[in-house]
Amino acid sequence: MRLAFILSEIGSGLRRNLSMVVSVILVTFVSLTFVGAAGMLQLQINQMKGYWYDKVQVAIFLCGDGSTAAGCATGTATPEQQENLRTLLESPAVAQYINDFQFESKDEAYKHFKEQFSNSPIVDSVTPDQLPASFRINMKDPEKYQIISETFSSQPGVETVIDQRQVLERLFSVMNAASLVAVIIAGVMIVCAILLIATTIRLSAFSRRRETGIMRLVGASKTVIQLPFILEGVIAAVIGAALASGTLWAVAHFFLGEYMSKQYPDTAFISPAQTLILAPALIGLGATLAGISSLLTLRRYLRV
Amino acid sequence: MIRFENVTKVYDQKARPALDSVNLEIDRGEFAFLVGASGSGKSTFLRLVLKEDRATSGAVYVAGQNVANISSWRVPRLRRGIGVVFQDFRLLPQKNVFANVAFAMQVIGKSRSIIRDTVPEVLKTVGLEGKEHRMPHELSGGEQQRVAIARAVVNRPGILLADEPTGNLDPTTSMGIMGVLDKINQNGTTVVMATHDDDIVNEMRKRVVELRNGVVIRDEARALYTSMIPVVGQSRRFKDASGRPDGSAADPGDGSVSSQAGEAQ
Ligand SMILES: Nc1ncnc2c1ncn2[C@@H]1O[C@H](COP(=O)(O)OP(=O)(O)O)[C@@H](O)[C@H]1O
Numbered sequence: 001m002r003l004a005f006i007l008s009e010i011g012s013g014l015r016r017n018l019s020m021v022v023s024v025i026l027v028t029f030v031s032l033t034f035v036g037a038a039g040m041l042q043l044q045i046n047q048m049k050g051y052w053y054d055k056v057q058v059a060i061f062l063c064g065d066g067s068t069a070a071g072c073a074t075g076t077a078t079p080e081q082q083e084n085l086r087t088l089l090e091s092p093a094v095a096q097y098i099n100d101f102q103f104e105s106k107d108e109a110y111k112h113f114k115e116q117f118s119n120s121p122i123v124d125s126v127t128p129d130q131l132p133a134s135f136r137i138n139m140k141d142p143e144k145y146q147i148i149s150e151t152f153s154s155q156p157g158v159e160t161v162i163d164q165r166q167v168l169e170r171l172f173s174v175m176n177a178a179s180l181v182a183v184i185i186a187g188v189m190i191v192c193a194i195l196l197i198a199t200t201i202r203l204s205a206f207s208r209r210r211e212t213g214i215m216r217l218v219g220a221s222k223t224v225i226q227l228p229f230i231l232e233g234v235i236a237a238v239i240g241a242a243l244a245s246g247t248l249w250a251v252a253h254f255f256l257g258e259y260m261s262k263q264y265p266d267t268a269f270i271s272p273a274q275t276l277i278l279a280p281a282l283i284g285l286g287a288t289l290a291g292i293s294s295l296l297t298l299r300r301y302l303r304v
Numbered sequence: 305m306i307r308f309e310n311v312t313k314v315y316d317q318k319a320r321p322a323l324d325s326v327n328l329e330i331d332r333g334e335f336a337f338l339v340g341a342s343g344s345g346k347s348t349f350l351r352l353v354l355k356e357d358r359a360t361s362g363a364v365y366v367a368g369q370n371v372a373n374i375s376s377w378r379v380p381r382l383r384r385g386i387g388v389v390f391q392d393f394r395l396l397p398q399k400n401v402f403a404n405v406a407f408a409m410q411v412i413g414k415s416r417s418i419i420r421d422t423v424p425e426v427l428k429t430v431g432l433e434g435k436e437h438r439m440p441h442e443l444s445g446g447e448q449q450r451v452a453i454a455r456a457v458v459n460r461p462g463i464l465l466a467d468e469p470t471g472n473l474d475p476t477t478s479m480g481i482m483g484v485l486d487k488i489n490q491n492g493t494t495v496v497m498a499t500h501d502d503d504i505v506n507e508m509r510k511r512v513v514e515l516r517n518g519v520v521i522r523d524e525a526r527a528l529y530t531s532m533i534p535v536v537g538q539s540r541r542f543k544d545a546s547g548r549p550d551g552s553a554a555d556p557g558d559g560s561v562s563s564q565a566g567e568a569q
């Protein structure tokens with residue numbers, strides 16, 4: 001009975017304040033979309049880093065079947081060439097610059113590739129043969145890349161030496177700046193959302209002061225009096241958060257999945273499903289914001 | 305049932321206290337009028353009983369419990385034991401008679417079947433049977449006040465506080481309301497009614513507690529609106545808030561006459 005009563009109170013509150021409730025939904029929707037966009041950029045950065053990015057800085061790719069580089073005259077790198085490179089990496093002249101290195105075989109390369117490009121159609125058209133084996137090197141000082149490059153580029157069996165960081169770092173710094181901007185906008189919008197929720201609750205409490213006054217006099221508990229107002233704000237904010245989550249999913253599905261992945265087939269994009277891990281966080285954040293701001297408002301405007 | 309021990313209530317440090325060292329005890333099942341001019345502290349007294357405000361000093365006991373010791377989450381339970389009606393009825397305009405009374409039961413979690421059984425019974429007690437589906441604007445003032453009384457007593461409180469319940473009603477209607485309050489009192493509910501309606505007080509012949517400027521100046525059983533006993537000491541020279549000299553005190557034994565004179569003014 002009490003639950004049914006609280007629910008009907010919430011229903012009538014939402015109807016009575018419809019325009020305010022819609023504005024709360026929209027403001028939380030926009031602010032949480034920005035929060036989610038920042039989260040999505042970070043997910044995308046992780047996706048692009050792939051398996052090796054945080055572990056190594058420099059990759060020495062060995063010759064594959066179709067390699068045309070000068071060192072690949074003999075075709076696919078032979079086991080002897082591989083051994084020579086390993087010896088060279090372990091020699092004191094080179095070892096002083098590196099922490100450690102790992103060898104990635106064609107099969108391992110294929111496994112890591114499949115993980116990184118799991119959302120991309122490209123993964124089906126690639127076989128282990130097409131992927132080069134490589135040495136992945138963790139540098140003591142990433143700035144010393146040049147030394148490794150000079151030493152290994154001309155070795156037989158080496159196709160190319162790549163400083164992965166140099167390739168991606170600039171892009172990542174742009175993406176990080178974009179997430180920062182998104183977070184700042186989100187922060188301002190969240191302040192708007194909190195103030196708007198507080199105002200809505202206050203108006204709602206004012207328009208129902210007759211009811212709440214009577215409830216107080218006949219001995220209704222604080223929960224019964226306040227919960228409808230708090231839930232009113234929370235429900236509006238959760239709807240806004242759900243819309244924001246839906247928007248992020250749509251961006252991942254239609255923009256990244258359908259458009260960007262065709263424009264840039266060699267880039268790994270996050271999947272729509274991955275954006276859904278942001279949804280509980282956004283909904284939780286929305287509900288918390290609304291709950292806290294309505295509690296604070298009610299303490300001032302709805303005496304019990 | 306209600307006991308005030310040396311209760312003083314100061315709203316505003318610069319003004320005189322709204323209640324000044326009030327000592328008073330109202331027993332279970334009693335019917336007491338709280339009389340006095342506007343501003344004499346009647347409503348303040350009732351608010352302290354409800355713990356709507358806290359006493360500045362002294363102690364207020366309700367049903368044996370010092371209300372100062374009731375924690376805020378248990379205040380609702382205190383209020384479930386006290387019904388209140390006001391001069392302005394305070395009905396919910398968009399709910400019909402039945403729903404207005406049922407509201408008081410819904411918000412404390414009473415089941416639908418209990419509500420269905422109890423509300424018509426209480427409406428009968430206040431003389432509103434057959435009017436369950438009227439909206440408040442379709443009722444006369446007296447009927448609206450009956451709805452308010454029904455709402456106040458539907459949860460069977462031990463105490464009913466009425467703050468000038470007849471203040472907006474004509475004399476005949478007022479007497480009807482008094483009949484309802486008397487019936488509720490007969491059923492065992494302690495009733496405290498603040499009023500400055502002298503006709504009603506004179507008609508009812510109940511206990512009268514008179515306040516003036518926050519001080520209890522009279523407490524008489526089966527009394528009239530104005531005292532039949534001379535008021536001793538300096539209070540003789542006091543004037544009440546309306547500026548009318550306290551003529552009654554100067555004329556012992558003639559309370560009913562002077563009250564009629566007061567009404568004629
Ligand atoms: N909330 C309040 N704040 C300040 N002063 C108040 C408040 N309520 C009542 N008072 C003052 O307390 C005195 C007693 O008021 P009240 O109890 O309402 O008297 P009554 O009900 O007998 O007319 C008056 O002087 C009034 O101005």
Ligand SMILES: [Mg+2]
Nearest residue numbers: 346347348467
């Ligand atoms: Mg008053």
